[in-house]
Amino acid sequence: MKILHIDASASAAETSHTRRLSSELVGRIKAHHADATVVYRDLVADQLPHVDMTIRHAWLPENADDPLLAKTRDRSKTLVEELKAADVLVIGSPMYNFTVPSTLKAWIDHVSIAGQTFGYTAEGPRGLLTGKAYLVLSSGGVYSQGPFAANDHLATYLEAILRFLGISDIETIRAEGIAYGAEQDQAAMQSASEQIGAVAAAV
Ligand SMILES: Cc1cc2nc3c(=O)[nH]c(=O)nc-3n(C[C@H](O)[C@H](O)[C@H](O)COP(=O)(O)O)c2cc1C
Numbered sequence: 001m002k003i004l005h006i007d008a009s010a011s012a013a014e015t016s017h018t019r020r021l022s023s024e025l026v027g028r029i030k031a032h033h034a035d036a037t038v039v040y041r042d043l044v045a046d047q048l049p050h051v052d053m054t055i056r057h058a059w060l061p062e063n064a065d066d067p068l069l070a071k072t073r074d075r076s077k078t079l080v081e082e083l084k085a086a087d088v089l090v091i092g093s094p095m096y097n098f099t100v101p102s103t104l105k106a107w108i109d110h111v112s113i114a115g116q117t118f119g120y121t122a123e124g125p126r127g128l129l130t131g132k133a134y135l136v137l138s139s140g141g142v143y144s145q146g147p148f149a150a151n152d153h154l155a156t157y158l159e160a161i162l163r164f165l166g167i168s169d170i171e172t173i174r175a176e177g178i179a180y181g182a183e184q185d186q187a188a189m190q191s192a193s194e195q196i197g198a199v200a201a202a203v
Pocket of ligand 1: 094141
């Protein structure tokens, strides 16, 4: 089993909710699957650039042999190949301004490439990826239900883009309302941890 583990929190491992939970999930999956291997991408420590003209050019088939674009092309290839190879994708992401951190959006822009991770048919778009994804999310407020649910562009967006790319088997685990006080923070982490225990056993 190949796991691609991604973290996008700008907080350090000791304080980040999503880093702690995503690593707990990966650890538990590994405990159930001795053969599991992990590719880890810390999108904050090792940031990807925004997609610019050079990157767009590197993706074009007519530039496949341009030596000046080789480094950029190789990076794109590595990112896409490690995502394609993954049986299990684990994304740890906080909510930043109602959606994904820009570091995670940059990764999404790098791996969502027509002809590689999705294609177009006469019937419309078709995802080319398979496998399972776990979204380990955290937010200061509560968005899974209640008055702010319409502002959730984190879980809804990540689920939409992964489905678009072909990954329809998605489990979303949230530690939310962590800004509502220490008690709620602890309860949210406890509940997320329990969910992680349950889903990891079923992988
Ligand atoms: C730049 C920034 C933007 C944030 N935006 C939101 C937001 O829109 N809604 C919200 O509920 N919490 C927001 N938060 C709070 C985080 O989502 C929350 O603290 C979360 O637990 C962070 O996860 P982490 O501990 O893994 O970094 C924001 C935090 C930061 C640093």
